[in-house]
Amino acid sequence: MAVPLRILLILTLIPGIHSIKTVRQVSVKAGAPVTIPCLYEAKYRDNVKYLCKGYTWASCSYEIKTNTPQNSQIYSISDDKTQTIFTVTIKELADKNTYYWCIVEIDGGGDVGERFYLSGTTGPPSLYVDNQTVIGFIGENITINCHYTISGAMKWCKLNSNCVTGTSGSIDGTRITLNTSMKNVFSVTLSGLSPESSGWYYCVKGNFQMPVHLTVTEKPTGTVQTSTNNESDTTAVDEQRSSVDINSLIIPLSLLILVVIVALFVWFILKCKQAKADSPSSKSTEEAVTYSDVTFKTKKPAQTVETDVDVTYSSVTTAKQQSLRRSEAKDMDVTYAAMIHHKRNAEPSV
Structure with missing residues (x-):
């Protein structure tokens, strides 16, 4: 139930008549939301609360109530009965400067309320x-x-x-x-x-x-x-922590990369050495010629005279064979090579 403005003005002069307390003037950036608290007396805990828009109480329009479905895209209202405060949220300030009222509805009597003013700005709020x-x-x-x-x-x-x-x-x-x-x-x-x-x-x-x-x-x-x-x-704190975290990881990562590089280098060297050890050329060098026996024999008389001495046999012994021979003849430390030289019998003179 609305009360005429002149009666409201008279009531405001009576001490203790204010049953609603709220802020008086709020600066809001146009298009931004703002929430206004409205404190009421405990005896109005179960009463309906509502937001009214307009310069005077007598001519203000109901915008939203606590006992009606809240399907407004501009306003919302909630009532904290424990703290005896209801809050109204203007999601988007449409007008540049607007007056509103926080009101408690009184059944069978005059409603009680308090006015606040929203000052819209296009730049930073005051x-x-x-x-x-x-x-x-x-x-x-x-x-x-x-x-x-x-x-x-x-x-x-x-x-x-x-x-x-x-x-x-x-x-x-x-x-x-x-x-x-x-x-x-x-x-x-x-x-x-x-x-x-x-x-x-x-x-x-x-x-x-x-x-x-x-x-x-x-x-x-x-x-x-x-x-x-x-x-x-x-x-700012989050960004600073991120920067510290990154800086603290640089040194461990650098050391890890260095260790990986050194490990790869050592592995490469060992791989090369292993490849050389396994190559066929290195194995063939183990079987080197270490001993040779040469035998000279005189040709028979019936054969044509060519030379006084001919090499007829040659044998080659590898290191592995020589090792076998040495194992068979344990008491022999020296191997001899014999050369037999024979002169051919002189032909009889005529």
Whole structure:
């Protein structure tokens, strides 16, 4: 049930009348999605929640409700009844500047709601974060970077809690440190995370706010790297680790290649030596001529006189045969060669 604007304005002047809490002004790049948290009182846990679009409550149009099928291509809505927060997501900002309302429907009475403003930009938003959803681990730290292109005071706040305006402070027992050393960025570090650290936070710079949801859980077994919200930082760390891994492999790979080359060279040398040892020419050299026997005999008288001495027999003994002979005649150390020379009988004179 809608309430006229003039009545709404009167109600806003009454302390404690605000039943919905949300951010007021968010800068969004045109075409990019954004999620807005809407905190409500516990007594409205089972009520219907919805998103309304328009400058005034009286004239705003229903965009999406929690009790209707969510078939919208532009909007989505979800209700966390445990945390008493419902969130609306504008998947793509159609208009350049748009007003919306987070509203809780009251049966038989006036609905309650709170307005927020989306400022669309074609370039970098006035205030933005790398990721609206981050995960941290109990007992560890997490850093969130808030980027800005405008001037103004900076804060770090928790929805329905206090804000840290200086360089350090505490929210719900979690230590908060703000760092402004980087240009156009102030980083927020949450130290000593606990389950109570979970919830919706938002950066503040000037008139703009940017919501961020933090979930703190137990660290999974075997997890080495602490989760961070900064995707660019994670990418840089991954690239650096890859570079270190490659550099650490260069020396072992070089040594392995050198060992393989030396092994191939030694194998080649041994192969050549083996080939020479197995060749037929090397085997034939073992059978060399080492001894020879020559016998001279005188020709018979009836034969024609040719010469006084003729060589008639020659025998060649190989080293293997000689070795056999030596084994048969163990007591003989010297082999003799005999030559017999005979003169032919002189023919009788006439």
